Amino acid sequence: MSGNAVIAEAAIAAGCRFYAGYPITPSSEIAAVMAEELPKVGGVFIQMEDEIASMGAIIGASLGGMKALTATSGPGFSLKQENLGFACMAEVPCVVVNVMRGGPSTGLPTLPAQGDVMQARWGTHGDHPIIALYPADLTEMYWQTVRAFNLAEKYRTPVILLSDELLGHMSERVEIPDASELTIIDRRKPDVAPDQYLPYDVKTELVPPMANFFEGYRYHVTGLTHDETGFPTEDPDLAEAQLRRLMLKVSANADDIMEWEEDGLADAEVAIFAYGAAARSARAAIAELRAAGIKVGLFRPITIWPFPEAALVKAVSHAKALFVVEMNMGQMIREVERGIRDVPIVGIHKVSGQPIDPEEIVLTVREFLEGKVTLPQKAVYQMSV
Template sequence: MGGEEERRPKLIQGNEACAEGAIAAGCRFYAGYPITPSSEIAEVLSYRLPAVGGTFIQMEDEIASLGAVIGASLAGVKAMTATSGPGFSLMQEHIGFACMAEVPCVIVNVMRGGPSTGLPTSPSQGDVQQARWGTHGDHPIIALTPWSVRECFELTVRAFNLSEKYRTPVILLMDEVVGHMRENVVLPDPSSLEIFDRVKPSVPPEWYIPYEDTSFGVPPMAPFGEGYRYHVTGLTHDVRGFPTLREDEIEPFMARLFRKIWSHLDDIQTWDTFQMEDADICIVAYGSVARAAKRAVLEAREKGKKVGLVRLITIWPFCRRAIEEALKGCKVFLVPEMNMGQISREVKRVVRGRGEVLTVSKALGRLLTPNEILEPILEESR
């Protein structure tokens, strides 16, 4: 990796950019199961990982894939898997394990139409709420949604950084349009990237308490095999990792699990705004739909409508503050999505009657068009 050759603009797919981002972030282990429209990520990594001393393995299913990823991560290697809807459903079991045992890992879901086998080659944003609540039990989660090829690279790096920093699975929610589209990009020089590696214990093994509370909320993580022998389990555990049924141990554990994410929203949440300065109508969009929405903003402005765009980059935890800020100027919100209305629920929850929330919810297996987004805006202000 590196060198002048790499710095030339290249025409690459979002999926390829994601794979390159993983390598740049220090990922050295990939386990996955083929599924459209994410397979290019596996193909690129099967080629690239062994060349940088890493490991690629095709497992027997997606459950096994995420199991192997968690195993590799526990052994101290940054690891990832990629899939699409049906495989993402199978992975829910181990997403929960990674949340519970606090194992850093990155899960890419290139969303296609669902439910079930659905529309294998067509885009959707139907897994947004599944990313939040797919695994059983209470847990916080981080999910990011890129809208361009370059951002597929950048957010893959960011997903690894956040997962390492907060010892949590991070989900990269791409969609088929973003995954398969090709753009000419110059990928960042890997040496210019900020890479975060998990904090290892600085105390001797006999002092190490693997799930100890810290002011930051994230305990240092010792890789297997380096002298810090401890227990990792999917059972609710005490600070030493041993299963517990004691309320006085369960309560602080659950509290810390949430606190480590909720107390760092400033660091975790990002969103973008476009022409929001004077807007009275706010479009809230993410992923490829945000590109159609941006076009709709421009076209609405030409027609004299004061429309702006809030683009969610961090989709979970939901960027409440982005909406709160928009509420200062906007009384109308429009949420276009390639699903039957998933993030619009969150927008409604935040707006709470302080404005009107319109939706364009279509799960047709194609990208929404700027016109479809524009329509309710023109109707609204008529």
């Protein structure tokens, strides 16, 4: 089963019943499977006229009470940013998949990259909360897809599920959990009468309950800064309170949202930070280095945003060096550098459209241990493989 097919199957298992999208390589198989499978479970599939409209359609579907998904790749992800910001602002749960390919622009349509990890954080304008998950194998892809819907519903916010061409198009053995093993979270509905409902209440809780349209509640939905009822306001106190609440939904719940993997770090003299497809390369390199008696461990964020900085600092602080392996020119390495003060950081970056060969990591680590890599350095361009 391919990574893209896994996302579609897991989305349906998570309760997704609406898909709107515009086909784009390397994400199109998600749409193909949804088109085939959604009607069988009473869901709706719409191929929209473009990427922007697809994002608009899933926002509408979600306001109407459906769990909704769209999938795209870099160029489409750029187009979705305006409506993605609208979903953050209007607090509309939805899941956006970005199967990353080489960029910028139309770039390398059929080849993998990890160049959109910062776009996932800051692609839409203004301060806004964002959750982004990025699995590294296809069983995990299943679980994290379900989790993406759960987090969207729980925190009433869009969740970005990142993948890449390598994971999207590859197939491997996938352990599909039984439906009974899954925890499915649905949005909390109001327990007050419609005339007392405040969809954007700032006073009582971080995530106000969400009424679905057509269930007796009506409220105003806008991208403008709004008051508790949803109507626009320029009141400075309300504007400040609403945006702070919006951000706090994610930052105050970061412990619930963040997941990461630590493997073999306890006794590691060298640590590797990698995620998504690059983590596959890192794992293979670590296996080879460990077989040669070199103690190397992996820190792998599964939740990319919010970034599990404290956990990373704690896990790698005793290492002689931290290697950051990414299929971009150096994006998460900046985030790593913000937290790590005392461990030299070496970047291994590749943007050729080819995955990073584990041997390239093995060589760089060996060169470092042999003293051939001069430290300290700003690694971003020097160590490109």
